[in-house]
Amino acid sequence: MSLVSIDDLRVSFAGTQVVRGISLTIEPGECVAIVGESGSGKSVTARSLLGLAGPGSRVEASRFLLGGENALAFGERQWRRVRGRFAGLVLQDALVSLDPLRTVRAEIAESLRRPGPSAALAPAGSTRQRVLDLLTAVGVPEPETRLGHYPHQLSGGLRQRVLIASAIAADPPLIIADEPTTALDVTVQAQILRLLAERKAAGTALLLISHDLAVVASVADRILVMKDGLVVEQGSTARVLGEPTHPYTRRLLAAVPSAASRGHRLSDGTRVTAERPRSDEVVLSASGLSFSYGTRTVAQDIGFVLHRAETLGVVGESGSGKTTLARLALGLLKPTSGTVTLLGSPWSGVTEKSRRPLRPRIQVISQNPLDSFDPRYTVARLVSDHRRLPEERIEELLEYVGLDLSFAARRPRDLSGGQRQRVAIARALGYRPDVLICDEPVSALDVSVQAQVLDLLADLQAELGMAMVFISHDLGVVHHVSDRVLVMKDGRVVESGEADDIFFDPGHPYTRELLAAVPGPVVGVAAIGE
């Protein structure tokens, strides 16, 4: 008997269908992945398996069997029996998915509390022991000391393990994991995926929800690709990744930046023909840069040079000092020691007044462009930026980034994430900068939008000859865009060199660790491009 057997599932909110008739079966011990971009309806689908599609939702199906029982007839009582005991839920980012005001022990024990059919449920006295066992099972070191800890006292990886422990506490035959690794660093992500694979090996079925095909590739038996509330393609993992039949799946695969995608446009897979001129002229350089907040050193002895029209990738996990590097390069932080030179002029250690004339030469785009927009401004006013640019110039700048003049009067709040980033780029271009600092510019975007923005940046760079410092936690993205790469860890540069050398022949053990943690393999652009 299938654990889950659903036909023609439809979920709507206030008359709008967000899931428009999908079928889903999960066999015991099987791992099924649903992959899709935001708004595809994948999370709603997953939550409707627990009767938690959300307030105001309307769930219909021609068949909805959970463990052989008809869930369409379930009342709140029966649903509560499903939750935790039939299926455990693991959400993204345990910092908010675990109650921040309660201890690890209380959160896990909550799943044990109710008496149930599973005889494994222990009497109250041994709850503590059971929680300890669970923590051990999910690989939390020193479980004894962790019992009384609160979520904020744990690292991201440990938190996610605790969340998984609470999901498997009542020993459900199914775990539903909704973007379980999205907020995590790549090495931690690899550990969590391994843990989920272990649960599967132990016989638990998995429903894995992700925006990232690469993440699910290593664990899933079958993949469903969702778009706009429909399943556009499904099949075995190898088949879907290796021989995608639906154009959307192909586009999605081609859009993933990686080593293989270098020299190709991500949005359509065509080869980039225009040769980017490389020059030896140094536009930005830094040597011996250090920075500390009080006693905490967040950057130490960083040095690099950036040539005209070149892209320098900076890769590292959270807390590695990437953003500090960006702020030092922008002259927004005063280095504790070391110097920055921009276009041959001293950039650090001089007054803001003497920096000001050079400021337009170095511009920045960041992960969340909305923060960098004055909330009262329209797109035109943002791009014009107090310089009374003529309308033709604004139109030209918007055209550069693939927007038309109809956007001029709109406010960034009403735009999509990708459009906002385009506006930020247009504004930066308005200054004809020699250097563009990109601080995680695509991290908040869906993969297909990310592909468009990366293509746009590549086109603009080829056309305008800007140099770029491209900061990202995503190794694939960095490899795709960079000529040369800095690998950062704990505020230091551990390795630097030509991109291909670093990624194909890493010298430093940390770089090797990072590369080994990248999930995959995804069959890249080669399969469809030329």
Added chain:
Amino acid sequence: MWAAATASWLALLVAPGDVTSILLGDGADTPEIRAAIAREWGLDQPQIVQYLSYLARLLQGDLGRSYTLQQGVGDLLAGQLGPTVELMLAATATGIVLALLLAVATAGRGRWLRGAVSGVQLAWVSVPPFLVGILLLFVFSFTLGWFPVSGARDTSALVLPALTLGLPIAGSLGQVLREGLERAQEQPFAVTARARGLTESALVVRHTLRHASLPAVTLAGMLTGSLLGGAIITESLYGRPGLGQLTLTAVTSQDLPVMMAIVILAAALYVLISTVLDLLYRIIDPRLRSA
């Protein structure tokens, strides 16, 4: 508190009107008597000396003497403190209980009930306390005759004043609690908790109420101010003895030492309550303990 003392002393300094005249009252007015009074009250000293000796006396717990009542301010306050504290405690309790009941009962419920209750709460917050008092008096004392009109003889005389003062608290506290509950119910951890099979009421008790109480505690700190202010008006309305009456007499007779003492008392009350709330905050939110 030192700041409050200094501020009120500075206020005294810039006060128009001559302190000696107030002290003089209706008595004979000759330069000799004026000089004598000034000497007796230390008014002939330079300002800075006056200020320092004021602070010194304050440190010893001496709040000075009333200009008009010819009595130590400390004794005056001590005599009137009891009924006011009683009133404030009763009002706080009333407010908190009502707020909790309404918030838990209505959070996330149907729009009709929520609309109605939020309307009632809006009224409680908006209606000035003296008006609530008059309304209560009219209904319960004059029309129904359940409670006495004035005085502080027994507990039944405390009911209406406590309600008068407590309803606005219940209103704003209840709103904050309800909004906090609803916000917490939409958080990912609430989804996780539901996914463990928790009932909605268990969710409230174990998870969301604690989250909702955080902004409520912050608000409670701000409400203590209005509590003392409201007590002044409530006491005047119900003719209850207490600090309110004392304040009003002091204001009308420009008895500044008494006013200053009351301001200092308010500051002390604030310090006390915010310390307690700070502690409470730390108990509720573990994230603040390690910080």
Added chain:
Amino acid sequence: MAGVLAPTPWAPRLGARIVTAQLFLLLLALAAAVPSLLTPVDPLQADPLTALAPPSSEHWFGTDHLGRDVLARVVHGARFSLGISLAATGLALTAGLLLGLAAGLAPRWLDELMTRAFDVLSTLPEILFALLVIAIIGPGTANVVVAIAIAQLPNYARVVRAQTFVVRRSGYVEQAVTHGHRPWVITTRHVLPNVLGPLPVLATIGLGTAIVAAAGLSFLGMGPQPPAAEWGAMLSEARNYLRVAWWEAFFPGLAVTATVISLTVVGRRLQRRFEGRPSERGVG
């Protein structure tokens, strides 16, 4: 989510609540500006023969203990209430804005000092603070304005300072720095407008508290002196006749309450719109 993206802020769903509130405030403004338009009767005209008459077709709101028309007194009272609270709010807002901006833009030590001072002062109960001011400068209409203004000032100053602080450290101000704009351009084009933005909302809600405070002080006998028709003062007189003439207290009380509720409703609506949240859920 379409509602959030709807371009017109005046979109249809204007709830009955907000419309009623706005209409009432309009009426109130009219009463304060030209009271004779709403009632021809002189609010001070006493007629002992008709004292304490219940509401009738002749006296819609009845008469008070001196035989004055309660409707006329309530209508004329709008000028006092609105006048006092508008003046007080205006004063407090202006001074609070200047002080708050000064603190927010000042060097750190001065900012610390001023912020401490605002903090200490805003802990004092508003009405007690106002009473302290009145104890020093004496009662009276103008003095009540000053007292309320001084009592409310620290709050405005605090909010403005906090807002200045946030805006100065915002992403868009930093971005403006990277564009090489001069400090005064950044201050006038980004900091000031964004600090001023929330003030109308704040002032609307502050106006409500000012009205309560004004009525409260008058109720305690510190405001406009009898026989002036001020709502708080009317209530204070009326409470002695509560047993026999509920209307004398009821109508001025209703006026205060309705004013404050209307201001709160409008203020919250403004706030929600300002914060870009959808309009109040579940009520309408």
